[in-house]
Amino acid sequence: MNAIDVQHLSKIYRGDIKAISDLSFTVGAGSVFGFLGPNGAGKSTAIKILVTLMNPTAGDARIFDIDVSQKPKEIRRIIGYVPQELSADGSLTGYENLLLSAKLYEIPPKEREQRIADILEMMELASRADSLIDTYSGGMVRRLEIGQAMLHHPRVLFLDEPTIGLDPAGRALVWRQIRKLNHDEGMTIFLTTHYMEEAEALCTQIGIIDRGQLSAVGSPTQLKETIGVGTIRIVLSSSQFSQSTLLDMITSIPGASALFQDPQILEIKVPNPAEHITEILQLIKTNGISVNDLELRGPTLEDVFLKYTGSHLEVAGPKEWKSIKQRRRSVRRAS
Numbered sequence: 001m002n003a004i005d006v007q008h009l010s011k012i013y014r015g016d017i018k019a020i021s022d023l024s025f026t027v028g029a030g031s032v033f034g035f036l037g038p039n040g041a042g043k044s045t046a047i048k049i050l051v052t053l054m055n056p057t058a059g060d061a062r063i064f065d066i067d068v069s070q071k072p073k074e075i076r077r078i079i080g081y082v083p084q085e086l087s088a089d090g091s092l093t094g095y096e097n098l099l100l101s102a103k104l105y106e107i108p109p110k111e112r113e114q115r116i117a118d119i120l121e122m123m124e125l126a127s128r129a130d131s132l133i134d135t136y137s138g139g140m141v142r143r144l145e146i147g148q149a150m151l152h153h154p155r156v157l158f159l160d161e162p163t164i165g166l167d168p169a170g171r172a173l174v175w176r177q178i179r180k181l182n183h184d185e186g187m188t189i190f191l192t193t194h195y196m197e198e199a200e201a202l203c204t205q206i207g208i209i210d211r212g213q214l215s216a217v218g219s220p221t222q223l224k225e226t227i228g229v230g231t232i233r234i235v236l237s238s239s240q241f242s243q244s245t246l247l248d249m250i251t252s253i254p255g256a257s258a259l260f261q262d263p264q265i266l267e268i269k270v271p272n273p274a275e276h277i278t279e280i281l282q283l284i285k286t287n288g289i290s291v292n293d294l295e296l297r298g299p300t301l302e303d304v305f306l307k308y309t310g311s312h313l314e315v316a317g318p319k320e321w322k323s324i325k326q327r328r329r330s331v332r333r334a335s
């Protein structure tokens with residue numbers, strides 16, 4: 001059974017900006033689907049249509065066979081959504097934010113307190129329930145927002161960059177909760193991320209979107225199998241040799257490409273790296289150089305992303321996180 005069914009979806013913003021065009025894909029019930037793509041690819045736009053915040057220009061989207069444009073109220077009852085930008089109210093406490101969401105989701109008054117307590121426990125925030133959100137760390141805010149989105153036991157949870165700017169411990173906790181929701185409650189999770197290790201750790205299915213169109217879809221293993229090449233990274237003992245001669249020799253191996261990352265670090269992409277390693281080491285030796293270190297690996301999701309989008313993932317660092325916090329402050333000042 002499909003949790004999400006998107007057919008020929010397009011969105012053109014004012015000013016003729018084509019954010020998504022003819023996008024079609026399905027997400028099986030109970031899966032963790034990762035939506036990956038460069039900045040501006042159309043990920044958040046697709047999510048906003050699915051969570052009924054925006055109408056598509058053309059095409060259909062259904063969640064558990066309910067049309068998102070025609071029956072937005074029904075959809076909102078069965079989904080949870082954590083937007084890319086921070087959404088919790090900094091001037092309220094964690095408890096107050098949850099109470100607000102509980103009312104918004106029309107959770108019956110007699111069930112509210114227990115449900116809020118359960119969420120605080122699950123998200124490891126019980127001890128900070130009465131602190132203002134402004135005093136929370138980035139990871140705590142994100143956990144609270146995920147908690148808000150699942151108060152009403154949604155069947156599908158949409159998370160737009162759930163761990164942006166979090167430290168490894170904060171990220172690990174969010175991952176644990178996502179896995180738990182998926183495993184224990186059978187919740188379908190639809191997430192976007194710029195972190196490849198996150199997609200690898202969590203996702204059973206991955207869709208890659210580039211300039212508004214789906215360029216690949218499959219399990220992480222299936223997608224990696226489409227790459228066909230692995231990488232050999234070699235640290236050389238010296239830089240006293242002709243780089244172009246060595247590159248010519250190596251790239252004469254069928255299907256091989258190579259580049260120097262710095263004068264002593266050579267990166268080679270080749271089908272079946274293990275089969276060619278002896279030959280490559282021999283070529284290096286004939287150039288009078290020895291090898292200080294060697295790393296051999298199969299295709300990664302980073303390679304997959306590169307193949308289907310032609311770009312590396314732009315990972316948001318602390319700078320972007322800071323800008324999100326500043327944005328939140330300026331929004332509050334303005335209101």
Ligand SMILES: Nc1ncnc2c1ncn2[C@@H]1O[C@H](COP(=O)(O)OP(=O)(O)OP(=O)(O)O)[C@@H](O)[C@H]1O
Pocket residue numbers: 013014017018019037038039040041042043044045046084
């Ligand atoms: N409200 C809007 N009005 C006009 N154009 C918009 C609007 N929102 C997004 N866009 C444009 O639509 C395109 C897709 O944007 P979107 O936010 O969906 O991308 P994204 O994949 O989520 O990117 P990111 O990884 O940076 O979050 C971009 O060109 C963006 O500038």
Ligand SMILES: [Mg+2]
Pocket residue numbers: 043044045084160
């Ligand atoms: Mg986005």
